[in-house]
Amino acid sequence: MFNPTRDQVRQFFTEAWHKHKAGGVLTSLETMAVDLMREHPEYHADLEDPEIANADFSVEQGRTNPFLHLSMHLAINEQLSIDQPPGIKAAYQSLLATRDHHEAAHIIMEALGEAVWESQRLGTPLDTEKYLDLIRRHATSR
Template sequence: MVDQDPTALRKVYFDAWQKTLQNLPLTPMEAIISDIIKRHPEYQPIFSDPENFNDLQNEKFALDHNPFFHLGLHVTIAEQVGANRPLGIRPLYQRLLKKYGDQNQAEHKMMECLARILVDSFQQSNSVNEKRYLEAIRRLL
């Protein structure tokens, strides 16, 4: 799910949750987003009331408390696992699920690794080092 326009990207999240609340059919990506929002009740009020989101936009979310960044990392993990890219991430994910016994906890651990790798690559103006990313995930096991 790649979109450079934050407003358009945020709309995807709002639309997915609104469709969920109305029991409307979801696209595969909307189903992923809906599942993630279901696992995050703290974010549900935000996505349940898109009309009031303009008030929220004026708030500066800390990166670790930004619902869009957080959910975006979950979506990234879901896409990576679904495609098994980087190669080998799917079996690592399955092992983490067994270790933690909780999908959210396993994904949050992976997201910490992903966020660190993304920050490092951004600061060093490099592409994401998939090998280091997978090594970081392996250390969680």
């Protein structure tokens, strides 16, 4: 299993963005990442700033960590592509009935963050049923 360091993740995103801006040839994973980066213009300056690539993003700063955010998008895309956990694809489709794909992904991201936080807090495996339930509740809340 691939388990990159924080620096490797940040390097991946900044290099993919640089290659994209320079018109370079991208791998399929870089293409997926660039597509996500293009949907987040608020991160473009961060991706071009070497200082940001080394920055810490504490809650107290009130800034979203662009690398974590983009990584979560990639993870969610992977989950949807293989329907893992089983049922996430259907839950996503339910969200799309009332939202665009990006807003739906952000709802899933929020649910994933909550499920991971709870798993870490309790020292238990990720509760995939709770994760899916959080997503489904949003699908029926509009």
